[in-house]
Amino acid sequence: MSKRLLMVMAVVAAAWAQPAATSRKAPPKPKPHGAWWYTGDAPPATLGAPDLTGVWFGRTSADISKDTLPGQEMILTPYGKMRYDTVDHAKDPSTYCLPAGPARMMMMAHPNMIIQRPDVIAMLSESQRTFRLIYLDGRGHPEDAADYPEYMGSSMGHWEKDTLVVDTVAIKDRTWLDTSGHEHSDKLKMSERYRLADRNTLEMIVTYDDPVFFVKPFTTKRLSKRQIGDRIMDHACMENEKDIINLVPTLGDAGRP
Amino acid sequence: MKRNARALLAGGLLLLAAIPALAHHSFSAEYDSTKPIKLTGTVSKVEWMNPHIYYYVDVKDEAGKVTTFAVEGGTPNQLYRQGWRKDSLRVGDRVTVNGYRAKNGSNTVNGRNVILPDGSKVFAGSADDGGPGAESGGGRTRER
Numbered sequence A: 001m002s003k004r005l006l007m008v009m010a011v012v013a014a015a016w017a018q019p020a021a022t023s024r025k026a027p028p029k030p031k032p033h034g035a036w037w038y039t040g041d042a043p044p045a046t047l048g049a050p051d052l053t054g055v056w057f058g059r060t061s062a063d064i065s066k067d068t069l070p071g072q073e074m075i076l077t078p079y080g081k082m083r084y085d086t087v088d089h090a091k092d093p094s095t096y097c098l099p100a101g102p103a104r105m106m107m108m109a110h111p112n113m114i115i116q117r118p119d120v121i122a123m124l125s126e127s128q129r130t131f132r133l134i135y136l137d138g139r140g141h142p143e144d145a146a147d148y149p150e151y152m153g154s155s156m157g158h159w160e161k162d163t164l165v166v167d168t169v170a171i172k173d174r175t176w177l178d179t180s181g182h183e184h185s186d187k188l189k190m191s192e193r194y195r196l197a198d199r200n201t202l203e204m205i206v207t208y209d210d211p212v213f214f215v216k217p218f219t220t221k222r223l224s225k226r227q228i229g230d231r232i233m234d235h236a237c238m239e240n241e242k243d244i245i246n247l248v249p250t251l252g253d254a255g256r257p
Numbered sequence B: 001m002k003r004n005a006r007a008l009l010a011g012g013l014l015l016l017a018a019i020p021a022l023a024h025h026s027f028s029a030e031y032d033s034t035k036p037i038k039l040t041g042t043v044s045k046v047e048w049m050n051p052h053i054y055y056y057v058d059v060k061d062e063a064g065k066v067t068t069f070a071v072e073g074g075t076p077n078q079l080y081r082q083g084w085r086k087d088s089l090r091v092g093d094r095v096t097v098n099g100y101r102a103k104n105g106s107n108t109v110n111g112r113n114v115i116l117p118d119g120s121k122v123f124a125g126s127a128d129d130g131g132p133g134a135e136s137g138g139g140r141t142r143e144r
Helices: A003-017 A078-086 B002-018 B076-081
Strands: A054-058 A112-116 A120-125 A131-135 A154-160 A163-169 A189-198 A201-209 A218-226 B031-047 B054-060 B066-072 B094-102 B108-115
Touching: A054 A201, B031 B066, B031 B108, B066 B094
Parallel strands: A131 A154, B066 B108
Antiparallel strands: A054 A112, A054 A218, A112 A120, A120 A131, A154 A163, A163 A189, A189 A201, A201 A218, B031 B054, B031 B094, B054 B066, B094 B108
16 A cells, blocks of 8 residues: 555545534634724823723622622611512513613623713613713712612712722612612712723722611622623613513512522 | 442532522522423524523424423523524424423423534533623523
8 A cells, every 4th residue: 555545545534533513603703903992902002091991891790798898798777678688589670671770780791881081981781782971071960860860870970090980879769789689779879989900800899878778888899801802782672572471579588599 | 338428429419400500580580490391302493682592492292292392591692702603503403401490380491501412512601601691601691
């Protein structure tokens, strides 16, 4: 048998031994090309101030009482405890495709995009394609904000060195703070501090102050990661909604693992 | 004795594996974690749509009667990020689905994984897939 024939046979045998190519799963994506906040590369040196622009994703919002900083635990008022013990998980606003609210929107099973300008910052959630705006131009909350609460509330921000500090009021009391079913009143005030822990890590420290539901203000900390090469995708929540008809009342701990 | 202990441990681990690790609590507002179900049948329709994908599996019983089960999976965006595509599961595929039944007794199932006859899994997200929400993989996420 010639060497050449042997070689041909070896090549044929190797091809034969290859597992059948499966087209069920997409091949890995190539390295992204585009803006620094899309590729995860270093921002241009000319940028100066920190820029939070990018697509971010952290863990989902199981239970914010487990995200508290040391000495900052959540303590429910008797009324808050009664509400938490009897909250109906079949009535989670998320299930009804309602906006998640300013804090929970950063904790949904969808990424968020931040677009930063000196005078306004937009936070865009893939979840239901909802958004919130944080004004940095010193305008202050609308005078009648408390009379017209909104799902995303009213948010004013300013920079303290490298930290974006956001003050939010007038949050509609129909939103939940997490998937565990922590609710709040329209007295809730949220103070958020956003900072780049590193180029591709966004630190989010939130203080919740609501005397109706919580004995004292408490503070949580969460991290989100830059989603390099990812984008905000379509999410029309009611497109093919089939769950609501199947829901049964599920109160308090019965809806938690 | 040692052998018994090992068997007991293995049994315990099996039991743990059988209980769904719920990533989102309102799972239990629709599905019953004490009612696992295993379906084998033919895919008759796939809906790659928000807020969750649905696929329909026709299951034939011994008498030849066909029952169609509506199986809910993950969100299309999460599945896409894990590398699945709208044609990863196809009409006519013979599949076995492991999932949980709806509490209201309807033929609605929360599908945890779909297994093709060659043993490969489709729409079987796991914590290691890395995409947003991947820790809730397998279609168990209840957030929208």
